[in-house]
Amino acid sequence: MDTEKGISKDATISEGEALKVTEGETYIDPVAEKRLIRKLDLMLSPMMVLFFLVAYLDRSNIGNAAIAGMTKDLNLTGNRLNVAVTLFYVTYIAFEVPASLALKKLRPSRLIPFFVICWSAVIIGAAFVNNYAGLIATRLLLGCFESGLFPCLTLYLSTFYQPLEQARRISYLFVASALSGAFGGLLAYGLTNLHGVRGLAGWRWLFLIEGVISMIVGLMAIFLLPDNFEKAWWLREDEKVIMRARTGNASLYQGASLSIETFDKEEVKYAFQDPKVWLSSFCQFCANTCSFGFSTFLPSIIKGFGYSSVHTQLLTVPVYIWASIVYIVVSFASDHFNRRAVFMVPMALVTAIGYALQLGVSMDKTAVLYFATFVTATGIYCVVGLNVTWIINSNAGYFKRATAIGLQQTIGNSAGIMAGQIYRLKNSEGRYVIGHAISLSTMTTAAVGYFTMFILLRGLNRKRENMSIEERIKEIDAGKMGDRHPDFRYTL
Template identity: 45%
Template sequence: MLDTSEKLSKSDFDSAAGEKTGDAEGHVGYAEQEIDENSTDEELSRYIINPAEEKALLRRLDVVLGPLVCVLYLIAFLDRSQLGNAASAGMLTDVGAPVNGLSVTASIFYVTYVTFEPLWTTIMKTVKASRMLPAVVIAWGAVVLGNGFIKNYPSLIACRLILGLLESALTPCLFLILSLWYQRNELAWRTAIMFVAAAVSGVVGGLVCAGFIKLDGHLGLRGWEHIYVWLGVITIVLGMISPFFIADSYHTAWFLTPRQKLLMRVRDLHAAEYRGKQDFSWGEVKRAFKDPIVYISGAMQFGFDICLYGFSTFLVVIVKALGYSTINSQLLTAPVYAWAAIVYLVCAAISDRKDMRFWLIFPTGCVTIIGYVLLVAVQHSTAVSLFACFLCATGIYSAVGLNVSWNAISNAGDRKRATAIGIQQLVGNLGGVVAGQIYRSTDKPYYRLGHACSLGAMVWAICWMFVYVAVLKKRNARKLALTEEEKNEMIAQGATGDQHPNFMYKW
């Protein structure tokens, strides 16, 4: 979506004295306050929103959508990543898992996750999100609850496969929801909410699971069984509550005033030429599948996700293998995830304010590379290994999150963006399959193979990022070289979305 400020100069917003404002493109100044629900689309498209009103509107969206996105993503990440915590508490031994059981169980989740992920965004554009997402959340909560009562290894595998199928709906659909409510320069911070939640889940998961493990023997359940039973109950409750916070469009949003709904309509009209068709269009879907930048973004995400899933799933196992007890290893992971959340929040704020992504991902990614180099090279120093975990966490979450928002703002209209998000997530989440295989139980306590592969994955992703920027720059240069006649001809021929001559790529 187009940021209104990209089209209007700062002087357009200077009406402190209340004079009539306007600009060379014929936009009507907000001081006139003449628009209402009966205004035509042409009148609304020329209207400049008062910055104070727009700020209040964004606050309202953040108050409702922010907690929803944060809590759902946090519980999803908690549910999928407790495998390492449960394993450290004896689950694999209790269910009779083989030697490589942890690696196989971690990888098997992503088989169904990546298979079904691209389908959910297309389904959500047809089925109401307020119905689909709560149903999915309740269903996977039931699976997590059931995981607490399994008695054998095949049951564990079955639970992971079903959980992967259901959770694959959440991430791409939340990305799509955010891209529909917010404009291009507003996405990085809101996407950050999701990935900070992923990092926070590590903090919460380590502390909460340490408490659950202490319940070992209570109610006839082992500590790891308490983890899954209580997380399943919490997930089901959240799924039952979530419909009250999900609006299918601003037209039906209970949390917006009539004036704010009108301003949302103005924002949509400002970006209309870039939105493309709103109804289903195979042409838009095909454009996503044919666009090389979608796959380049996916290749980057693949590398970043190998690091993310390897780190989030196996960190507690890695720390425990350094010689710490089950409880202490849970507690020691919390500061690492807290640091990752802080770094990502700072990067997301800078990204929205400065409209940049490359110069945030690259330096933090280099810090992560240094961390993995230390983990591979230094094998007999617990202090160095723990310090290296902090370095690794520095760039992982910010790289994953910023790349997702980068992909969203690089693809327009809505149907192409939805498909592009699905493709990127499919390719990227194949990294979860890889991560489960490179951190092998036979490699403990140092897991050099896993760390070396994660190091290579981060380097791989950064190399593709340079290619991505080069392609975007080339496309912008081609558009800037167009004459006005050529631009008008493209528009007359129906160029919309990112094909529109005025659409500029960002990096």
């Protein structure tokens, strides 16, 4: 059999087995493939969810700690809390592209656990800081070590799953981030009640216990995470044969560029020159402005409605659970219909309505304002997550895709610098007018960007579908690979 089609020469396939090569493409028995995907989900998804869950817990617990006494204990007067939130993203955005490009060489089974263990140690250390400078140091280090996790995980998943399977799997990461808010609220409620035990304040227990949990996850990852499907100890040889066939078929469909192993500077350059990557990155910046502001300051927003600190911790939980349920449903539908924009634009507009409600409803209508947080949460994780899936679908070639993901996340996550500042001031009613107004405008802008991307990609698909044979051969002879190949079709 042809090794370039993803099947090794020594792989034996008996009569009635799952594979058959016809005209260069490998037929895969759908029943066997479905069984394999279920196994991938069973083994990979829990690990991915755990990594992202603890990452978001450790990143956003500063919001829970702030209303549990940290602000007073560390003398976080003025805008010091906002500065601490903002500085996390300074180091976070600096290392995302290098981390995604280094993943293959440094090995996922080592690099990803390294990130988790290091930031866990930082969070444990944060439980013992005694001043503002110490808090700043921990936030800078936390951003440094968390920076590579998301681009590395999305790139890692793209080596196991085909493009039409990716939205659902990447959705698990964002569901984990949403659930981290729910778990964070519950943990904050329980752990802050340990205030005074062994002389530690409740917020210190919050950092300490969550840091220990993350450390355990990081140590487990060393032994459980394979570098790739070839080294996955939980895959049988016949299942690896199917994985090779899937990779080979995907290479045929996407311009024979997915199997490149050596570093390709040209692919990196193409990513930086691709206007679609920059448009996607700009949309991610707009959506992340809302996402980061919402996840970090939701406890403060709800407390502003007049609830106590204890009740506020609990009231954040249903909001995040609702956001998780919506995103799971939308991501499954997005994969089922193989469409992105048709879900992203409406979801962005629903979230915009939520911000409008928080701006326009009287502050004495507490129930309506609390309902508005559910409306706001409805689309936030959907648009952020599906946009990540979309950029993976829109870039073929390992290193072009790696660069595109890293660039999108670098630009998108720089929104955290702004998000940390826009929820600094309340008006006389206790409403975050500036924060809600900026979030409303950026989410509306993101909706326009998603629609523009749809029009752009649809035009490129139609152009390729209308190519003559001569034009197609000319493009291939010119060496256009990956998503520039005339056979490549963009997901809309």
